[in-house]
Amino acid sequence: MRSLIKNIFLSSNLSFTRICSVRFASSKSDAQKSEEELKNVEEIKKNIVVEKYGGVTTLNIDRQKTRNSLDEATLREMTQAINAFDKDAEAKVLVFNGEGGSFCSGFDLDEVEKKGYQNLVDAAARLLRRPLCDKPTIAAVTGYAVGEGFELALACDLRVIEDTAVLGCLGRRFGAPQSLFGGRRLTSLIGLSRALDLLITGRPISGIDANVMGLAAKLTTTGTALGESIKLAKSLIKFPQNALIMDKLAAVNSQLNPNSEESMRDEAIMQSLLGLAIEDLNNGIKKFQGGIGKHGKFYKLTDAPLKDWELEESIEEVVVKVDDDKNKKC
Incomplete structure (x- = not known):
């Protein structure tokens, strides 16, 4: 889907920039770095890909093996990317997306066991801001958006949700609380009664259910959330x-x-x-x-100048003067 969108934007002469996670050696001297330096490069390999389409920036979580779960490194990379978006005067709308068919499955539980729950919460501190960014944000929700992934979607201003998406507070099964103000955000979006239902039971809901509850700015079909989100973002850029x-x-x-x-x-x-x-x-x-x-x-x-059919119709009064003498001769 991202490659298709890339081709569409390139064909329309919009600037396309990809911030790659690893910089490759450009000369023989660079290639002769020590093994220790190469190991460091591997350690800082990014788990997100940031792309720009004119005024639209997409932040793509790319940890597909774990359904785009959030470990400490990914959370810190997201923080850097969001802050960079905030400071970029040309960037107007930020779209969050997950690679490989899932939006985000929440905190990486293996990382929670290894480093502790609080360390991940600390790494996610930037996501606690209300609003997440001053400029508009959109979540392209596909596949699983559960746990902190659900909270990330709730933190965005707008959500484009696929009908087959699965959303919910699945951390309830493991005793995990809402880490990113999810309870407060959910209540403000859909009301106390419905929010309590999802928060207490932890039951998952489909994209269709989420739309009925009022969580979706747009409900779309499988595989189209990112494209529809970028289309929505483009529609916002034209406004002051x-x-x-x-x-x-x-x-x-x-x-x-x-x-x-x-x-x-x-x-x-x-x-x-x-x-x-x-x-x-x-x-x-x-x-x-x-x-x-x-x-x-x-x-x-x-x-741009308006076409004839766009101009408001007007009626002009036309006065026709009839020469009585000429009419009599006819």
């Missing part, structure tokens, strides 16, 4: 971003951060964006007055 971020922060703050330090941080960000949002609004008014976006249209929001 300042007001979009302000409204998002206000909504998240009202549910997840009431009377907290994070609430004060969000308020400060919204105030800093206000001036830019007003400037965007003034530009938007000029566009609307010029005919762009009228009648509730969400397409062609740029300053």
